[in-house]
Amino acid sequence: MAWDRNQMAERAGRELKDGMYVNLGIGIPTLVSNYIPEGVDVTLQSENGMLGMGPFPKEDEIDADLINAGKQTITELHRTSYFSSADSFAMIRGGKIAMAILGAMEVAENGDLANWMIPGKLIKGMGGAMDLVAGVGRVIVIMDHTNKKGESKLLKACTLPLTGAGVVDEIITNLGVFKVVEGGLEVIEIADGVTIDEIRQMTDATLVN
Amino acid sequence: MAWDRNQMAERAGRELKDGMYVNLGIGIPTLVSNYIPEGVDVTLQSENGMLGMGPFPKEDEIDADLINAGKQTITELHRTSYFSSADSFAMIRGGKIAMAILGAMEVAENGDLANWMIPGKLIKGMGGAMDLVAGVGRVIVIMDHTNKKGESKLLKACTLPLTGAGVVDEIITNLGVFKVVEGGLEVIEIADGVTIDEIRQMTDATLVN
Amino acid sequence: MKKVYNSAAEALEGVLFDGMMIAAGGFGLCGIPENLIEGIRDAGTKNLTVASNNAGVDDFGLGILLQDKQVKKMLSSYVGENAEFMRQYLSGELEIEFNPQGTLAERMRAGGAGIPGFYTKTGVGTVIAEGKEHKDFNGETYIMEEGIVADLSIVKAWKGDRAGNLIYRKTARNFNPNAATCGKICIAEVEELLPTGALDPDLIHTPGIFVHRIFEGGHEKRIEQRTVREG
Amino acid sequence: MKKVYNSAAEALEGVLFDGMMIAAGGFGLCGIPENLIEGIRDAGTKNLTVASNNAGVDDFGLGILLQDKQVKKMLSSYVGENAEFMRQYLSGELEIEFNPQGTLAERMRAGGAGIPGFYTKTGVGTVIAEGKEHKDFNGETYIMEEGIVADLSIVKAWKGDRAGNLIYRKTARNFNPNAATCGKICIAEVEELLPTGALDPDLIHTPGIFVHRIFEGGHEKRIEQRTVREG
Numbered sequence: 001m002a003w004d005r006n007q008m009a010e011r012a013g014r015e016l017k018d019g020m021y022v023n024l025g026i027g028i029p030t031l032v033s034n035y036i037p038e039g040v041d042v043t044l045q046s047e048n049g050m051l052g053m054g055p056f057p058k059e060d061e062i063d064a065d066l067i068n069a070g071k072q073t074i075t076e077l078h079r080t081s082y083f084s085s086a087d088s089f090a091m092i093r094g095g096k097i098a099m100a101i102l103g104a105m106e107v108a109e110n111g112d113l114a115n116w117m118i119p120g121k122l123i124k125g126m127g128g129a130m131d132l133v134a135g136v137g138r139v140i141v142i143m144d145h146t147n148k149k150g151e152s153k154l155l156k157a158c159t160l161p162l163t164g165a166g167v168v169d170e171i172i173t174n175l176g177v178f179k180v181v182e183g184g185l186e187v188i189e190i191a192d193g194v195t196i197d198e199i200r201q202m203t204d205a206t207l208v209n
Numbered sequence: 210m211a212w213d214r215n216q217m218a219e220r221a222g223r224e225l226k227d228g229m230y231v232n233l234g235i236g237i238p239t240l241v242s243n244y245i246p247e248g249v250d251v252t253l254q255s256e257n258g259m260l261g262m263g264p265f266p267k268e269d270e271i272d273a274d275l276i277n278a279g280k281q282t283i284t285e286l287h288r289t290s291y292f293s294s295a296d297s298f299a300m301i302r303g304g305k306i307a308m309a310i311l312g313a314m315e316v317a318e319n320g321d322l323a324n325w326m327i328p329g330k331l332i333k334g335m336g337g338a339m340d341l342v343a344g345v346g347r348v349i350v351i352m353d354h355t356n357k358k359g360e361s362k363l364l365k366a367c368t369l370p371l372t373g374a375g376v377v378d379e380i381i382t383n384l385g386v387f388k389v390v391e392g393g394l395e396v397i398e399i400a401d402g403v404t405i406d407e408i409r410q411m412t413d414a415t416l417v418n
Numbered sequence: 419m420k421k422v423y424n425s426a427a428e429a430l431e432g433v434l435f436d437g438m439m440i441a442a443g444g445f446g447l448c449g450i451p452e453n454l455i456e457g458i459r460d461a462g463t464k465n466l467t468v469a470s471n472n473a474g475v476d477d478f479g480l481g482i483l484l485q486d487k488q489v490k491k492m493l494s495s496y497v498g499e500n501a502e503f504m505r506q507y508l509s510g511e512l513e514i515e516f517n518p519q520g521t522l523a524e525r526m527r528a529g530g531a532g533i534p535g536f537y538t539k540t541g542v543g544t545v546i547a548e549g550k551e552h553k554d555f556n557g558e559t560y561i562m563e564e565g566i567v568a569d570l571s572i573v574k575a576w577k578g579d580r581a582g583n584l585i586y587r588k589t590a591r592n593f594n595p596n597a598a599t600c601g602k603i604c605i606a607e608v609e610e611l612l613p614t615g616a617l618d619p620d621l622i623h624t625p626g627i628f629v630h631r632i633f634e635g636g637h638e639k640r641i642e643q644r645t646v647r648e649g
Numbered sequence: 650m651k652k653v654y655n656s657a658a659e660a661l662e663g664v665l666f667d668g669m670m671i672a673a674g675g676f677g678l679c680g681i682p683e684n685l686i687e688g689i690r691d692a693g694t695k696n697l698t699v700a701s702n703n704a705g706v707d708d709f710g711l712g713i714l715l716q717d718k719q720v721k722k723m724l725s726s727y728v729g730e731n732a733e734f735m736r737q738y739l740s741g742e743l744e745i746e747f748n749p750q751g752t753l754a755e756r757m758r759a760g761g762a763g764i765p766g767f768y769t770k771t772g773v774g775t776v777i778a779e780g781k782e783h784k785d786f787n788g789e790t791y792i793m794e795e796g797i798v799a800d801l802s803i804v805k806a807w808k809g810d811r812a813g814n815l816i817y818r819k820t821a822r823n824f825n826p827n828a829a830t831c832g833k834i835c836i837a838e839v840e841e842l843l844p845t846g847a848l849d850p851d852l853i854h855t856p857g858i859f860v861h862r863i864f865e866g867g868h869e870k871r872i873e874q875r876t877v878r879e880g
Binding site for chain 2: 676677757826
């Protein structure tokens with residue numbers, strides 16, 4: 001009956017390839033680090049200035065000088081390096097990060113992404129999201145297929161201010177996996193217990209298959 | 210009877226103020242480091258990536274990894290820091306270096322400087338000179354007043370390709386000190402045993418006094 | 419040339435003025451110049467424009483300048499942790515210019531490096547690109563962003579020496595090295611002020627040329643989200 | 650993901666092709682990737698465009714590629730130490746694009762940072778500015794310079810680890826960190842290759858993400874001008 005958050009994260013984990021440098025967004029994307037496949041060596045970047053992000057600390061390892069981009073306390077690894085924000089985004093903008101996995105409010109069938117503001121209501125800022133989607137090799141969105149009102153978050157066109165235009169490559173929702181292709185979205189995987197008809201019904205964006 | 214190289218360097222040393230970060234070019238400018246006035250604390254930048262350049266090493270201190278922009282072996286000081294070429298010129302271009310003291314082939318009365326090539330003859334390259342004259346707070350040229358043929362190197366207009374346009378603030382020659390002002394060069398000091406008439410005779414540039 | 423001061427108040431003496439622009443290091447509450455922010459609060463300087471990735475929380479970091487209504491405008495990428503900020507912004511009391519995080523960092527770096535403008539793909543096709551110059555390179559469209567030069571930059575480092583050389587610790591580095599370069603005057607607060615020569619010259623993050631004033635101060639180093647694992 | 654190789658020849662396997670562009674670290678003969686330059690000489694790759702501040706001397710550094718006529722074009726700021734270079738240049742066998750030193754360093758940094766163009770005051774009013782876009786900022790004129798993206802960058806570091814993290818020593822750092830970022834592939838040679846974890850994460854100059862291949866090699870480290878003082 002559709003994927004839960006962990007199953008979505010696990011599915012996203014299967015996109016990771018050996019040797020990749022990857023940036024994981026806040027929320028479900030963070031869970032992906034629990035599902036890095038066996039034998040795949042991935043280095044996580046945190047855009048506040050760190051490569052080689054480790055797990056959350058034990059109580060006695062907490063260090064105020066060591067946080068991720070979500071401001072959570074974390075740990076370092078053997079391979080870790082630290083650098084300035086300008087250097088961090090130099091590597092992001094310069095295409096050195098193979099993949100970013102991010103949450104979203106809306107994704108359009110042409111790959112447009114909106115995840116940073118709702119005019120007049122919620123204005124937190126884009127943080128590093130605009131830089132990430134403009135700079136990394138591949139952008140994967142993980143999000144619920146519909147919003148709280150049950151409306152599709154996969155749209156013909158975004159209604160909210162964009163984070164990036166034509167930047168999304170793939171979307172993983174609780175209902176399946178969707179690839180941005182010429183003409184719309186291609187369903188490339190369907191969650192257990194979900195039918196293509198259910199997906200069609202709950203999707204505003206054009207499905208090419 | 211005019212200044213020698215060391216007297217020119219000593220005169221340039223008197224331009225140094227306490228706390229300044231300074232870049233010295235190759236040749237006579239390098240000698241200025243021997244004439245930093247008592248009580249004046251100056252930090253020398255070497256544009257290949259070093260602040261706090263020390264004197265030449267003793268024989269047993271020579272280190273192939275420690276050279277200045279003239280490719281000479283040097284030493285470090287307590288205050289020394291090393292950085293990349295991009296960071297080095299970031300501080301030069303960003304106006305953090307108070308003064309550069311450079312040699313020249315020609316200086317024009319409007320502050321134009323030529324010191325990097327003689328077309329068809331000598332083409333070594335500009336090195337960091339173009340960045341320095343564009344970026345530092347004040348540019349002082351030290352050079353002989355005339356070339357080997359006895360012709361003035363202080364000109365109405367440069368004949369050689371420029372290193373920078375309107376960048377020179379002051380020129381120290383073996384005959385005196387010249388300030389670039391509205392309308393030409395102002396003689397602000399005359400070397401011992403030299404007369405203003407001799408200077409007039411040996412100078413092509415307009416002298417305003 | 420004396421660079422060493424005894425406190426934030428001493429170090430800020432003579433550099434503050436109403437309407438000035440300040441660039442601040444820090445990310446969230448990590449690596450923020452706590453003492454200098456308090457010093458600016460105590461000085462009561464008004465109509466500040468502040469370039470900082472975040473705006474602190476209501477009662478800590480830059481949030482205390484917002485509470486005192488000392489800030490006219492923020493250049494930031496993310497302000498989600500600050501309720502007072504939101505309130506002032508939505509009520510029109512506070513101006514904000516949202517900058518993508520990497521653009522903000524690069525603008526500081528550029529300003530310090532004598533680069534008045536640079537091109538980036540970040541923000542193309544979004545509201546961020548509106549009114550900015552667009553230019554194509556190799557068939558792709560970029561927008562021009564401008565370097566930031568601030569009247570003052572305030573940064574926090576781990577160790578510093580009397581020549582102003584700085585070393586940061588872990589992710590408390592963040593915007594600090596970039597902010598340090600873009601101020602006409604830069605003041606650094608450090609956890610530990612050491613004699614010149616105590617830092618390895620190969621391992622200095624910010625050379626002393628960028629730092630005009632330096633002092634040692636105590637740091638609360640508040641943690642925003644204390645996340646732990648079992649074990 | 651294997652990054653570690655046993656020699657320059659192994660590390661260069663499969664990445665060289667005629668007509669490619671290479672960015673090289675080093676200043677004069679200091680901090681140059683000696684082994685990789687020899688490896689490229691041995692591979693005989695032709696028609697190279699090389700971005701490097703200098704061109705070595707006749708029989709060492711990039712000079713050995715010039716002697717073998719492997720280089721079509723240099724992007725450099727200063728080539729005064731290389732007689733063969735001069736000869737080839739003046740006879741029209743070799744193209745050269747003079748770049749002011751800081752512009753060359755910044756172009757490498759920009760290319761690696763996804764910045765296709767930036768504005769600088771350097772070279773305004775000189776031959777360097779000819780044919781380049783001019784733009785005024787705050788009443789001053791700047792020219793646009795473009796980022797460099799090379800097919801390959803070759804760098805030399807002091808210490809490296811198996812994850813590709815690098816630390817440079819003294820002024821042997823120079824262009825190496827900048828060149829490292831601007832290659833589609835970057836190969837680093839180090840004096841000492843250490844296990845991952847041996848380098849302090851706060852003190853790494855080039856994070857491993859930039860380095861695709863790494864090997865340990867011997868280094869002659871020739872000195873160009875042995876200047877000493879008495880005592």
